[in-house]
């Protein structure tokens with residue numbers, strides 16, 4: 001028999017968002033329990049492992065060679081006819097930075113949470129929420145298959161893309177077909193990747209998404225794809241598009257696959273609601289992935305810090321109400337919402353550009369010394385070289 | 398439900414990579430993934446086929 005448990009703050013899921021929340025709630029003095037259904041935190045990896053780095057300091061993560069594979073200088077965007085637009089770190093506003101070892105990274109964040117005082121239970125899955133008087137007061141769970149209950153005034157759903165906790169509690173997190181990408185990735189060795197860049201291939205090679213090459217070392221890279229669900233017609237299209245792309249690129253078709261990773265990525269506008277009485281959602285569970293880049297690690301961690309702090313204060317004050325949780329709802333929105341919304345709009349428009357227009361835009365930017373990739377500079381370059389597409393492109397911007 | 402098509406998730410490991418994409422998209426929340434075990438609630442499923450599209454490797458078939 002597993003005993004029923006009680007805690008102040010209960011975190012479901014030990015990914016980056018969960019561990020960050022647990023750490024900051026524990027640091028603020030709350031009794032914290034984080035449960036994870038897997039037997040090993042961070043494994044198997046479901047990630048391309050690329051991340052920016054300017055936010056790490058803000059959330060108290062110290063960069064470490066234990067989880068950093070390479071530090072890249074920039075990103076290269078390949079248009080449909082493979083004209084290249086190079087964006088260095090300064091242009092990209094730090095969108096690129098490290099390629100990491102996600103399992104080691106996730107474990108480090110869990111270690112930080114544990115060291116801050118959070119309890120952690122593995123092989124422990126939430127199977128439903130417990131509601132009393134319309135409030136979430138904990139979860140039903142299973143540990144090594146045995147059912148038990150965990151009660152807490154504050155429950156946090158950090159259960160990732162699968163995100164059932166929110167739906168069990170009645171928060172609508174369903175995604176429209178166009179707001180989700182189906183993803184597949186191989187880790188490949190014996191490839192000709194360039195460790196200075198994260199590469200992105202856009203256009204019909206990956207409808208509504210892109211192919212990515214994130215280098216992990218000389219000759220070793222994550223080669224993956226995301227395709228928008230609304231553009232998929234049959235089965236296994238992510239795999240078919242990725243295999244077709246690899247077959248056309250000798251630098252990668254000679255490679256050997258050593259790992260396969262699948263997954264879903266939300267590319268939606270921000271959710272309208274991420275809290276209810278007794279419950280807050282954070283990270284992928286709250287659909288906080290950047291809809292343009294598909295990156296979710298940074299946003300999950302940034303929101304996690306805010307969430308942990310509010311959770312601890314709500315538990316201490318005995319006020320785990322949705323009114324109190326507005327501090328989190330507002331806090332993460334102030335920090336992230338505008339960019340999420342802007343990037344969602346940009347993604348929507350990017351998906352609507354024809355391959356021809358996209359080629360011309362990237363071509364127009366070739367050799368143009370762009371001190372900064374401002375809207376004005378890009379528009380001017382396009383207008384000078386391809387006046388005929390200026391109109392379509394202006395509408396885009 | 399006599400007229401329902403059958404939905405099969407090939408979750409023995411031959412196709413499925415246990416990525417949870419189907420779990421996250423199912424509008425009725427009727428798929429559950431635990432490490433390498435998938436549970437699927439036949440009674441709730443409306444055969445909307447969203448999970449079929451979401452599965453990156455083609456492990457879900459409706460026939």
Ligand SMILES: Cc1cc2nc3c(=O)[nH]c(=O)nc-3n(C[C@H](O)[C@H](O)[C@H](O)COP(=O)(O)OP(=O)(O)OC[C@H]3O[C@@H](n4cnc5c(N)ncnc54)[C@H](O)[C@@H]3O)c2cc1C
Pocket residue numbers: 012013014015016017018035036037038042046047048049050051124125126127158159160161162163164183184185224261262263264265282283284285289294295296297298300
């Ligand atoms: C193929 C792919 C490539 C990606 N590439 C990148 C990238 O390059 N850069 C980037 O920034 N982001 C990337 N992402 C997105 C990134 O992986 C996520 O945004 C990130 O993992 C979100 O962290 P999280 O803590 O919210 O959720 P997760 O990391 O998914 O963690 C959720 C945890 O909750 C656990 N859990 C779920 N349900 C339960 C339950 N009922 N009970 C207990 N535990 C539960 C899970 O086992 C998991 O450990 C990618 C995603 C995919 C699928």
Ligand code: SF4
Pocket residue numbers: 404422423424425426427428441442443444445446447448449
């Ligand atoms: S067919 Fe639709 S309802 Fe049935 S499991 Fe798939 S997504 Fe869910």
Ligand code: SF4
Pocket residue numbers: 262263406407412413414415416417418419420430451452453454455456457
């Ligand atoms: S989406 Fe496909 S590969 Fe992923 S867990 Fe579901 S059935 Fe398995």
